[in-house]
Amino acid sequence: MPDMIVEATVNGRKIKKIAQTHQRLLDFVREELELTGTKDGCGAGECGACSMFVDGRLVKSCLVPVGKAQGSEVETIEGLGRTGELSVMQKAFHKAGASQCGYCIPGMVMAATAAIRVNPAVGDEEIKERLGGNICRCTGYQKIFDAVGLARDVMNGRLPATALDEDAAEGGRYIGANVRRLDAPSKVSGALKYAGDQVMPQMLHVQVLRSPHAHARIVSIDTSEAEAMEGVEAVVTSADVPGKDGFGVFVHDQPIMARGKVRYVGEAIAAVAAEDLLTAKRALQKIRIEWEQLAGLFDPDEAMQAGAPVVHDYAPDNLVKHIPIRKGDVERGFAEADLVIEERFETQQVEHAYLEPEAGIGYVDPDGVVTIVSPSQNITHHRHMLAEILAMPINKVRFVMSPVGGGFGGKEDMIYQGMLALLAIKSRRPVKLVFTREESIATTAKRHPSRTSYRMGLTNDGRIVASEIRVIYDGGAYGMSTEGVIRKGAILAAGPYAVPNVKIDTYGVYTNNTPSGAFRSFGSLQTQFATESMLDMAAENLGLDPFEIRRINAMQAGDLTHTKQELKSVSLLQCLDGAEKASGWETGAPTVRGATREDLDGEGCRKPCRLGARFHAEIPAPKLSEVA
């Protein structure tokens, strides 16, 4: 690639640097200027994490070729607090609790700053419109709206600057106080270094060769041509694993890289460490693989049928795990019931979509300790597994947590750290891997899709007397957290209700779909969605208010759970009371009475979104005759 010289003003300082013509403004700022506050979230202009100002205009810098910034004035997140003090907007984000993982926050602060610059009196609804191009996965946006409103009011003098200060904790009582997040200044300023922001001397760049097939046998892998390339320092495959090759949260069924066969599209097959990213990418194209196609298995019901393709030899029935729960006698319960409802429910596969794609650095320290720095949610377990995989003593393997830019369960699996370890050992140099958004979406674990068959029996007074629940969860190609997910899904399936007769069966199965893994609420979201829908269907049938039917059945202190555990305290009634009171709920059976309700559109509601309606026209709209 030819080089070019870029001259521009960045955060008030003139710069003159060599850039590569294919670089985006985002790459140039992060790599050549080492200003890593601006984040790369999607590389496609869809998430807004890379927002910055160019000649005063808010842009998504992943869409700007660096040549376009020639001679321009660029302002990044680092430019906002140039005096060493946070800007009013940054302080407002700190005060409002608007940053959680922090990865979207620099871009969000830039978009918020733009909103105020464009319209210093920006209204609450217009704020939402102006932040519409920036995705946050943690906060639910509410605290971000609060922050922008707070900054606006302080800048306009409607609130004193002290509104941004820490609230005093009464009598030094800090438990229960709204202490401002201690890590927020580092996040709102862009100073915090996530794994992808970190560099080490002599560091190599890693790329991963991934399977184009869902189910295929690897007849042979030839890496010789890739290894011979100038700039390539190491290539690894499963043949480089010295120890017992397998990881997973419950069953260690996944090799660091495909061993013998691939089980899903996107599975890692080989990894390359090279002097630069482009060389590593080119080397992937030089790896030759001979394939033998196998029949794919994509439907979880089909997985349970005899004769279905087998994903793992150790599980010829494709079953990861079955969890049974039995209490009382459901058939007797249904016989006592006045009303029996049956329904089927389905939930889909869902992506965690944390704004920080997977990234990590691996190196061998001077004492021979293999060290992995990554945004992992479970480094304790990763260390155990990697020590076995590398056949090393456990104190010679070290995991360091880097700031986690969102996890939600998706960063519990050790899906790339093993490759970093192998490459660091083989190359004797630090290695770094950063996933693209597409790589993150296509190859990492998802929320388990589920199919639930539900049968609930109730008496006319609203008591549930029997619940029979059968759920099949698609675990995809590897076990990951499936066993735990279907266990939690089973234990909580029948809801926080005292049901005397319960029969629950949850199944986790293997398929050749993208693996399913841990995801916030871990299998129970699927089953409780079904239970809470069933309760409303029953309430309509029985003419009961939906709060009432839940109160009638609510577990109370001293009751046994579905797994026959005695509960010492149960707060469900307090929660039902709290939600009912706060919402000003109008009592009545759920009989499609939306049109006649009188509790709608209260102060706890936002305005519905009507496209474009939030921008106030500054110039009166011309009359139609004038336009014509």
Place this chain on the structure above:
Amino acid sequence: MALKRGRGVAGGWYGIARTASIDRASTWAELDDGGTAKVVTGVTEIGEGILTVLAQIAAEELGVRPWEVTIGDNDTARAPEAAHAGATRQTYMIGNSVALACREARQRLYEQMADHWGVEVSSLASRDGEIWSEGSNHRCTMREAVDISKKRGVVPVGSANFTAHHTGLDGQDGSGRPWQAYVFGAQVAEVEVDTMTGEVQVLGIWAAHDVGRAVNPKGVEGQIEGGVVQAIGQGLMEHYETKDGRTTTPGFAKYILPTALDVPKVTSVIVEDPDPIGPLGVKGIGEPAMVPTIPAVMNAIYDAIGVRITSLPATPDKIVEALRKKNESAKAVQSAA
């Protein structure tokens, strides 16, 4: 265009910390020079604000201020095991272990100060960077107290472990004690459904959740708001799709996420039913926050238009199709009559 409104409610419950197996977390604590504190534990901040929560707990237990606490976080070669960031366990497991470790460090300091002042250990108290003996005029800063303790040859350190005693499930009937702490919640959703386009807008969520004891109420709200919005994503728009195992939703242009324009106003009601087992009474909120949202929204859609969505997500095309089927069957009933 017909815009219809409706409301729905749903409850939910959740177990705190690792399921059906013993859970544990440990911490080292030190009252440090200058009256500051050092707390080292294998905690993993994933955005929920656990570092601030732990600093608040340590500050209150030691008698210093949160910003004077340095948390040494997760590094398998530098911090004691506190295990993973998940299962809604960090405030419960690690929070309680931090409290216990800080109490031990504080006790070590108190013993030195009681001896130094010639008073009973039980008369000592500390708060906001000061330590004193109740019923006397002995009082000094934490900075001075740490200095006195060290000159007497004692570094005020402590360590602790917190255990949650869970049992596995029976293989036949599933009986067991999977958790020692449970939380509950309930949410009301209000929606507007456009019957022409099938679009659903969630306008309001009222979310009441038991957290045991809220260490940082604003942080709890943040977890509820974030959980609600993730659930709305799954309920209405998100769908990772594959064809023959290959994804057809490879980027955010195809995989649709909630933006600032999609989110409801969320009113949080924090319920505090203290955990009777742990020293702090805290429980957790990360995962349970999103459990009632989807069924509450689906129940609200039913309330608005009489259509029950049993297959997620409730996309506009599914709503329109369900309405069409409903109208057809209504017409069939009419013509049959």
